[in-house]
Amino acid sequence: MIYFDSDYMAGAHPEVMARLAETNGEHTVGYGCDGYTKKAAGLIREACGQEDARVYFLVGGTQTNATVIDGILSRHEGVIAAESGHINVHEAGAIEATGHKILTLPSHCGKLVASEIKAYIDNFYSDDTYEHMVAPGMVYISFPTEYGTVYTLEELTAISEVCHDAGIPLFIDGARLGYGLAADGNNVTLKNIARLCDVFYIGGTKVGALFGEAVVITNPDILKHFFPLIKQHGALLAKGRLLGVQFEALFTDGLYERIARDTVRKALRLKEAFKAKGYPVEVDSPTNQQFFKLPNEVIDRLRENASFEMWGPRGETESVVRFVTGWATTDADIDTLITLL
Secondary structure (H helix, E strand, O other): OEEOOOOOOOOOOHHHHHHHHHHOOOOOOOOOOOHHHHHHHHHHHHHHOOOOOEEEEEOOHHHHHHHHHHHHOOOOEEEEEEOOOHHHHOOOOOOHHHOOOEEEEOOEOOEOOHHHHHHHHHHHHHOOOHHHOOEEEEEEEEOOOOOOOOOOHHHHHHHHHHHHHHOOOEEEEOOOHHHHHOOOOOOOOHHHHHHHOOEEEEEOOOOOOOOOEEEEEOOOOOOOOHHHHHHHOOOOOOOOHHHHHHHHHHOOOOHHHHHHHHHHHHHHHHHHHHHHOOOOEEEOOOOOEEEEEEEHHHHHHHOOOEEOEEOOOOOOOEEEEEEEOOOOOOHHHHHHHHHHO
16 A cells, blocks of 8 residues: 555654654753754744744644634634634634634735735724624634645735734744745745744644644734743644754755755645646645545445545545645655556
8 A cells, every 4th residue: 555645644753753862861951941952943043044033842733723813812812824724624613723813815825825815804903893703813824725835935925014014913834834845836935834824833743743733923012921822722743852852853964955845845746647647636735735626436446456535525426635845755656656547
């Protein structure tokens, strides 16, 4: 069986595992106050070009989204997100559970549009009864999106300007950030992201780590007391150095970028193979998530030897499926899938 369900099915990249093994017997202080975590934070600040940024390490994406969003919003505020946004669709109401409403806008292949964000905010404050309504307190986007698409630098800049003109923070979910940065045709850099948003996170769980997300806060006016907030959300790892060691490895010798580039390369090989067989691409994704509309009999035949996800309910005769590559996907896996096609 070959696996294309997601990019976190295998453990950690061998170079990350090697660092964990090398440091396993050491005794360090807890809660991220160790030297490895401090070094990892420094490497991330350097990569972002933000020497004053604050960097914190949490375990998982949903936990990170809920903690950051709850920390930013006042009790009467909600978060603007695309209808397809991860926090709106696949986090089981984690944001609502903290007492905040998700204010959804149309999804354009997973993306928000700056003009629609501005119109929503303008219309909200043009209503004389706005004090009776949930106020837009921040904007959430994913890079790449849940459909594997990426914002251009121009699109990201426009959204950033709308947020800053309105005086609300922009938060970028970077669970698959490496794959967005490595996407074919992408013109956004990590330094662009750090400059244009107020807070974002660098995903490790889906890009070579056993687990872990690095929250980068570039706006000094928000999340001033983030450490105790992490604790309140049950998100503070006692063995914090396990996170630090992994991100130190990922941000040494370009490992994070190498994993992402190789993973995307394999996904695009897979994409071209499906196209060559005449199967339509459902979403034109340049990243490691690929979506196709296949006849149900083809899906059933492939599933005898390959594991992948249905993307929504099964149709009467054809259905949309998702194939995802990760660090552990091999070229031999791609070759096998092509043979199965």
